[in-house]
Amino acid sequence: MSGGGPRRDDLLTDVLRRARARGATEADGFLIEEQHFSAAVRLGQVDTVKHSREQRLSLRVFAGKASAAASTSDLSRASLERVVDEATALARVTAEDPHAGLPDPGELIDGMPDLDLEEADAEDLTPEAKIEVARRAEAAALASDPRITNSEGAEYWDRRARYVYATSHGFARGYATTAFGLSVSPVASADGEMQRDYWHTAARHRGALEDPLAVGRTAARRALRRLGARKVKTTEVPVIFDPDTAASLVRSVAGAASGPSLYRRASFLLDRLGTRVAAPSVRIVDDGVLPRALGSRPFDGEGLATRPTVVIGEGVLQSYLLDSYSARKLGLRSTHHASRDGAGVGVATTNLMLEAGPTPPEELIRSVKSGLYVTELIGFGVNGVTGDYSRGAAGQWIDNGELAYPVEEVTVAGNLLQMLAAIEGIGNDLVLRDRTVAPTLLIGRMVVAGN
Amino acid sequence: MDDLAPTSPERFFSDRFDVTPTLMERLLGGELARRVDDADIYLEYRVNEELVLEENVVKKASRHVSQGAGVRAQAETRTGYAHTDEISLSNLEEAARQARAIADRATASAVVAVPGRGRAHDLYTLAEPPIVTALARKLELLRKVDAAARAADPRVSQVIASLSSEEIVMLIATASGWTIGDVRPLTRLNVTVIAEENGKREIGSWGGGGRVAFDYFLEAERWTRFAAEATRQAVLKLRAVEAPAGTMTVVLGPGWPGILLHEAIGHGLEGDFNRKGVSAFAGRLGQKVASELVTVVDDGTIPNRRGSLNMDDEGTPTGRTVLIENGVLTAYMQDRLNARLMKMTPTGNGRRESYAHPPMPRMTNTFMLAGQDDPDEIIRSVPSGLYAVAFGGGQVDITSGKFVFSASEAYLIEDGRVTAPVKGATLIGNGPDALRRVSRVGHDLALDEGVGTCGKDGQSVPVGVGLPTIRLDGMTVGGTQM
Numbered sequence: 001m002s003g004g005g006p007r008r009d010d011l012l013t014d015v016l017r018r019a020r021a022r023g024a025t026e027a028d029g030f031l032i033e034e035q036h037f038s039a040a041v042r043l044g045q046v047d048t049v050k051h052s053r054e055q056r057l058s059l060r061v062f063a064g065k066a067s068a069a070a071s072t073s074d075l076s077r078a079s080l081e082r083v084v085d086e087a088t089a090l091a092r093v094t095a096e097d098p099h100a101g102l103p104d105p106g107e108l109i110d111g112m113p114d115l116d117l118e119e120a121d122a123e124d125l126t127p128e129a130k131i132e133v134a135r136r137a138e139a140a141a142l143a144s145d146p147r148i149t150n151s152e153g154a155e156y157w158d159r160r161a162r163y164v165y166a167t168s169h170g171f172a173r174g175y176a177t178t179a180f181g182l183s184v185s186p187v188a189s190a191d192g193e194m195q196r197d198y199w200h201t202a203a204r205h206r207g208a209l210e211d212p213l214a215v216g217r218t219a220a221r222r223a224l225r226r227l228g229a230r231k232v233k234t235t236e237v238p239v240i241f242d243p244d245t246a247a248s249l250v251r252s253v254a255g256a257a258s259g260p261s262l263y264r265r266a267s268f269l270l271d272r273l274g275t276r277v278a279a280p281s282v283r284i285v286d287d288g289v290l291p292r293a294l295g296s297r298p299f300d301g302e303g304l305a306t307r308p309t310v311v312i313g314e315g316v317l318q319s320y321l322l323d324s325y326s327a328r329k330l331g332l333r334s335t336h337h338a339s340r341d342g343a344g345v346g347v348a349t350t351n352l353m354l355e356a357g358p359t360p361p362e363e364l365i366r367s368v369k370s371g372l373y374v375t376e377l378i379g380f381g382v383n384g385v386t387g388d389y390s391r392g393a394a395g396q397w398i399d400n401g402e403l404a405y406p407v408e409e410v411t412v413a414g415n416l417l418q419m420l421a422a423i424e425g426i427g428n429d430l431v432l433r434d435r436t437v438a439p440t441l442l443i444g445r446m447v448v449a450g451n
Numbered sequence: 452m453d454d455l456a457p458t459s460p461e462r463f464f465s466d467r468f469d470v471t472p473t474l475m476e477r478l479l480g481g482e483l484a485r486r487v488d489d490a491d492i493y494l495e496y497r498v499n500e501e502l503v504l505e506e507n508v509v510k511k512a513s514r515h516v517s518q519g520a521g522v523r524a525q526a527e528t529r530t531g532y533a534h535t536d537e538i539s540l541s542n543l544e545e546a547a548r549q550a551r552a553i554a555d556r557a558t559a560s561a562v563v564a565v566p567g568r569g570r571a572h573d574l575y576t577l578a579e580p581p582i583v584t585a586l587a588r589k590l591e592l593l594r595k596v597d598a599a600a601r602a603a604d605p606r607v608s609q610v611i612a613s614l615s616s617e618e619i620v621m622l623i624a625t626a627s628g629w630t631i632g633d634v635r636p637l638t639r640l641n642v643t644v645i646a647e648e649n650g651k652r653e654i655g656s657w658g659g660g661g662r663v664a665f666d667y668f669l670e671a672e673r674w675t676r677f678a679a680e681a682t683r684q685a686v687l688k689l690r691a692v693e694a695p696a697g698t699m700t701v702v703l704g705p706g707w708p709g710i711l712l713h714e715a716i717g718h719g720l721e722g723d724f725n726r727k728g729v730s731a732f733a734g735r736l737g738q739k740v741a742s743e744l745v746t747v748v749d750d751g752t753i754p755n756r757r758g759s760l761n762m763d764d765e766g767t768p769t770g771r772t773v774l775i776e777n778g779v780l781t782a783y784m785q786d787r788l789n790a791r792l793m794k795m796t797p798t799g800n801g802r803r804e805s806y807a808h809p810p811m812p813r814m815t816n817t818f819m820l821a822g823q824d825d826p827d828e829i830i831r832s833v834p835s836g837l838y839a840v841a842f843g844g845g846q847v848d849i850t851s852g853k854f855v856f857s858a859s860e861a862y863l864i865e866d867g868r869v870t871a872p873v874k875g876a877t878l879i880g881n882g883p884d885a886l887r888r889v890s891r892v893g894h895d896l897a898l899d900e901g902v903g904t905c906g907k908d909g910q911s912v913p914v915g916v917g918l919p920t921i922r923l924d925g926m927t928v929g930g931t932q933m
Binding site for chain 1 (some may be wrong): 505508509510511512513514515516517518519528529530531532533534535536537546549550552553586587590608609611643645647651652653654694696697698727728729731807809843844845846847848849850851853854855856857874875876877879880881927928929930931932933
């Protein structure tokens with residue numbers, strides 16, 4: 001993969017040079033350029049078509065041990081000069097921090113791995129052809145059952161992006177990515193009740209997308225199985241999370257394992273490195289170098305080479321997720337998880353997964369006499385400081401090992417540490433179809449609140 | 452700051468980018484508006500400043516500029532939208548070409564009539580917008596907040612105080628042949644406290660702001676109260692008991708618990724979901740959907756509020772829309788597209804996150820009007836239940852009507868008295884049903900402090916909510932204590 005067009009790289013280098021001239025002791029910057037297209041159809045008709053071109057330069061400057069950040073989407077000379085001046089001015093009013101600074105230049109990525117993140121040569125489809133993809137997916141949902149009576153639509157999207165990272169020490173590297181996606185949201189109705197659900201596919205290469213007809217049919221099946229949903233009596237039972245909802249648990253774990261939550265003492269995983277935090281069968285890995293994967297990237301937001309990290313292995317917390325700053329604060333080393341956003345540097349996962357277990361999901365369901373199979377979670381009831389967990393849920397009631405009837409308007413509650421420890425079954429159905437994925441998970445006991 | 456010297460939006464964009472109202476109107480009249488039902492060009496320039504104090508010092512400071520133009524063309528139900536972050540004539544022409552491609556087959560030319568020129572309101576003109584206030588004053592405030600929060604209780608182990616200031620200059624040219632602009636200040640002070648005791652840690656958070664000057668935080672020592680509240684909440688939660696699980700009577704305190712309205716009915720009354728027939732409230736205008744004690748209003752015209760706007764992001768003046776009157780559903784919230792297709796009037800609720808997003812019907816400040824009851828008496832009327840006064844976020848499934856919102860400060864009610872604090876619990880309900888359960892409404896309507904951000908379809912916009920103390924019978928509370 002090449003370093004990309006010289007003009008933009010030069011722009012970044014110029015900005016960093018100006019920062020040095022303005023008194024910054026060191027600086028780094030990230031430049032993102034994006035092209036985005038999306039087409040939404042609804043009930044067979046085109047609904048919204050969007051085209052966009054975006055760019056953003058973000059800059060971090062250090063004045064000794066004090067730092068500040070700035071960003072702009074205006075890449076005119078005047079605006080860039082202003083951004084540099086403002087950032088260096090801000091750095092002079094912020095407090096010194098002994099842990100601030102760029103990574104050691106010697107640690108920055110050397111060779112670039114070929115992760116095949118860009119579909120560079122493929123001929124672009126016409127907007128009409130893209131609209132047709134969405135139309136076919138929605139039509140498949142609408143045609144799959146007479147109870148699919150309405151639709152929130154289907155959307156096809158694609159995105160091309162280029163990233164360049166540079167430091168005032170002379171480092172500069174870039175890479176390009178593509179991404180393609182398709183989603184469908186049908187509405188099922190019967191006896192005055194309406195239920196919506198959703199299915200999507202996304203990939204770095206267009207050819208890796210799931211078949212539009214299959215996406216539509218899956219979305220329809222998910223909406224249909226919610227019809228006739230009822231509330232259940234408040235009870236404490238085994239709860240099975242389907243792969244999508246299980247992935248949300250993994251995201252919560254990653255949030256608590258990330259540097260900024262830890263050094264702020266706002267994490268239920270604080271002081272637990274090297275200790276058991278989950279059932280022994282649980283292994284959670286973040287791997288940013290998987291070819292073609294949606295979360296892959298050759299280097300992180302500070303130019304450090306991406307690599308696999310075992311967060312939890314055999315139930316033991318083996319690594320936090322750190323950028324250089326949070327690593328220094330915690331007396332550890334960066335795990336190469338820095339992310340750039342406008343506000344500076346944070347921590348982000350790449351391809352995060354709870355690894356598959358041995359059990360087919362049907363078998364996990366069969367093992368439950370009476371319990372809840374969760375297919376949707378809503379709300380924000382996760383306390384990252386304590387791990388206390390309480391969210392709205394919908395799914396299916398399990399009666400004698402069978403999915404018996406749909407359930408809605410209930411909550412599932414517990415504490416994430418207790419939930420991780422109570423994982424009694426792990427499905428063999430892991431599919432890397434998103435940035436964060438998990439197989440079906442069986443948790444021994446949780447409180448389901450309803451009537 | 453020199454780049455935001457006070458000026459009119461028209462002057463701002465013509466000086467900086469050579470894009471004048473005349474040029475925008477010509478582009479609309481020529482390339483764009485022919486054979487479409489509606490079209491507009493939206494220009495935006497935004498400066499945002501973020502200061503964060505943690506571990507006693509301000510270590511994070513950042514400043515962000517974003518600018519761009521969005522061009523939209525609509526025909527029947529179709530929308531073409533193109534945006535660019537380089538504002539120039541050639542890019543606008545290209546965007547217009549892309550946006551119009553979608554609308555080429557329009558049959559009608561029924562542009563919604565809009566009220567005459569000029570801004571209908573002047574809700575937040577400030578002598579000194581928060582973005583221009585000197586950094587030194589802002590840093591001093593954050594240090595004082597930090598000291599106050601730490602002094603309030605020895606169990607405080609961390610204080611994170613942040614101050615964000617923003618200014619948006621926008622200009623919109625509509626197919627109706629007129630151009631209108633707005634300058635929108637926004638600021639928010641937030642305090643997060645971690646308290647620790649015997650190995651237990653808890654978090655408390657408080658904040659507020661609006662379309663106000665920096666001095667707002669100094670008036671009536673607001674910042675002191677924010678710091679004290681965040682600390683009080685964190686310390687209180689250290690001794691919180693497990694939240695109950697099951698169906699019970701719930702009393703909501705005044706102010707931010709109005710998020711109930713936002714989730715339970717607000718989203719369900721947005722025009723797009725109702726035009727498409729995917730809202731649980733579709734086709735229910737004129738029907739009773741709440742207890743007769745309930746009147747709910749969306750009002751974008753309250754001076755200086757976080758959810759207020761002089762006009763929405765389509766140029767329609769904001770208004771006060773009565774959504775539910777004495778329990779009867781009276782109106783939906785509309786943008787231009789959905790109003791046109793539903794043959795209703797735009798209500799000034801067409802909002803967008805930025806130039807990169809087409810507008811949709813969104814809420815502004817949504818609240819329930821005050822009733823007659825004494826708040827203390829409402830609590831005394833409950834033999835056993837939950838009293839919730841502060842909330843985190845909420846979410847709704849528009850189609851099934853199911854919504855949740857999470858209490859961040861709540862107490863048990865036992866024999867008509869407020870007793871032990873409980874850990875975070877999620878309240879869950881069904882939109883069309885929840886407000887029928889309102890059995891008492893207090894006389895203490897309060898609007899929230901100015902912290903709300905609403906997400907829909909990937910777009911975030913600032914909003915407000917408000918509520919008097921109310922009693923809800925038979926709500927489901929999702930705790931762990933059976």
